Amino acid sequence: MKPADVKQQVLMAVEAAHSKQAQNLTVLRLPEESSAFTDYFLVCSGSNPRQVQAICDEVEETLSRAGFEPNHREGYDQAEWVLLDYVDFVLHVFSENARKFYDLERLWKSAKQLTEQDLKSKRATAKKTPTPVPVKKAGRKTLPAKPAVRTGAKKAAKAGARTATKSAARTGAKSAAKKVSTTRTQAKAAASRSAKSKSKKG
Numbered sequence: 523m524k525p526a527d528v529k530q531q532v533l534m535a536v537e538a539a540h541s542k543q544a545q546n547l548t549v550l551r552l553p554e555e556s557s558a559f560t561d562y563f564l565v566c567s568g569s570n571p572r573q574v575q576a577i578c579d580e581v582e583e584t585l586s587r588a589g590f591e592p593n594h595r596e597g598y599d600q601a602e603w604v605l606l607d608y609v610d611f612v613l614h615v616f617s618e619n620a621r622k623f624y625d626l627e628r629l630w631k632s633a634k635q636l637t638e639q640d641l642k643s644k645r646a647t648a649k650k651t652p653t654p655v656p657v658k659k660a661g662r663k664t665l666p667a668k669p670a671v672r673t674g675a676k677k678a679a680k681a682g683a684r685t686a687t688k689s690a691a692r693t694g695a696k697s698a699a700k701k702v703s704t705t706r707t708q709a710k711a712a713a714s715r716s717a718k719s720k721s722k723k724g
Contacts, residue, residue, distance in 0.1 A: 538584040550633035563609035571601035
């Protein structure tokens with residue numbers, strides 16, 4: 523999916539979360555050189571379990587109307603940390619205590635924080651002036667028609683590329699679903715180490 527399309531999805535999710543009074547909403551652009559399985563994190567919190575679920579419901583319904591469904595969801599019933607994985611971005615909705623405890627912003631401190639204006643902006647693309655091609659005067663000789671075999675081969679190659687791309691996308695989605703709990707595991711481990719360190723100092 524094009525980066526502009528992904529930004530549009532994230533912006534839709536941000537606006538949907540805001541409509542349910544999501545608190546401390548942060549958008550993180552994960553660094554390309556990291557081993558992250560997605561491009562963006564949308565992190566926010568709710569003051570109680572019902573609000574946490576309401577935020578998730580609104581985001582899911584808004585994106586569903588636009589034709590986007592989550593590849594994976596996790597933690598909805600407990601409503602402490604709800605995760606919706608849209609492959610190109612992941613929504614994390616926390617309770618207030620869980621947000622402080624896991625502190626994803628600290629865990630992913632190498633990520634860049636974006637504003638809504640950043641999501642709305644589009645990179646201006648410079649228009650290239652086409653280079654004029656010199657026209658040769660037609661002579662007596664006429665160019666031979668393109669061989670049908672070559673044309674057929676090109677069409678077959680394009681069809682094969684499209685099939686391979688779709689297959690890779692499905693494989694990537696399945697892989698992302700398996701890896702989506704990685705962030706949760708990392709956050710829990712980091713929080714556990716922090717808690718042990720504090721207890722030793724005490």
